[in-house]
Amino acid sequence: MEIAIALFDHCTALDAVGPYEVLSRLPGAAVHMVGERTGPVRTDTGMLALHVDTAYDEMPEPDIVVVPGGFGQRDHREGSALQAWLQKADQHTSWTTSACTGALILAAAGLLEGRCATTHWLAYGDLAALGAQPTDERVVFDGKYVTAAGVSAGIDMALSLAARCAGDEKAQSIQLGIEYDPQPPFDAGSPTKAPRFAVDAVTAVRDYIV
């Protein structure tokens, strides 16, 4: 099973690495970090680079595609190499997926037209403007298109996808392997639960996220 995770300048690292950590543990999985050219890609904070090992044109027919978000997604509208690759690769995938504002890239490629999907909570309007039907669920399956909410939701998405690909038992073993028994110290992870000051603080830095 060939799994391609697309990396681009100013993507959010955890959007890519969360799904990678889960999907790389699927039986027979080969995860490829793909991008416009091989070499390091600097993520959104500038403080971490992930390495692209495979250029888009070397991976034309992946089984699964994962597209992360991050404010660099703005550069991947019509005409970008990522868009062109996505539109072709999607013709071969069993699953085309995103984490966070990666959904905006899928939508801009025309892959989420009229479909239910999710993204970072700050980007529901952007997702709707690109033709999808945003929901506030954490993981949304609509046919072979699977979208996750902001950043960390990619882990939940990938575990759900692992269950579809390899069965519930395998997904549970992967969850135990990465000891994913989350115990956040606060209950502030969604705008419906977080205190008002947190919603305001994150909204104020929207440009660094979406």
Next chain:
Amino acid sequence: MEIAIALFDHCTALDAVGPYEVLSRLPGAAVHMVGERTGPVRTDTGMLALHVDTAYDEMPEPDIVVVPGGFGQRDHREGSALQAWLQKADQHTSWTTSACTGALILAAAGLLEGRCATTHWLAYGDLAALGAQPTDERVVFDGKYVTAAGVSAGIDMALSLAARCAGDEKAQSIQLGIEYDPQPPFDAGSPTKAPRFAVDAVTAVRDYIV
């Protein structure tokens, strides 16, 4: 605030990237991916490389150290460059931390002697053999030493640490920014909750984890 995350061959990517994604959002934080030499470091699956930007000797006095785990931890006993750097850097840190089997590296450096600590559930015995007192808590603070359970627990650890460094309000805003409202599809993330077959399956691949 200078935050150094140590990378080494065959470390587990999410152990490093989970804490990075949280701590990089602290006010005034500069996160440095440090290692023996600059350039790409291949993680434990072989399918992803993270980039070291700063050599150990360029970062002698970090405020916070984060040590990930992964089976590559076995190479970092007495005499390794990481051990030597850790022992010196720890004299300057406000917080010395680990995710997963990174605790074994801290313990082997003599930093957890007699201290309460945690690690991946498969490695409690190894941690005890290195002089620490293992517990099955997800995040353990003992003085300035903070250890997290397996892989994904680094996210919870970093949020708790963010609260200590910058206050609960900032930590809640970071949690909302990365939309960390976990909803795993199964309740199988710890050996006390997971089905027996999952415990057996993960134990069978112990060598790829610890």
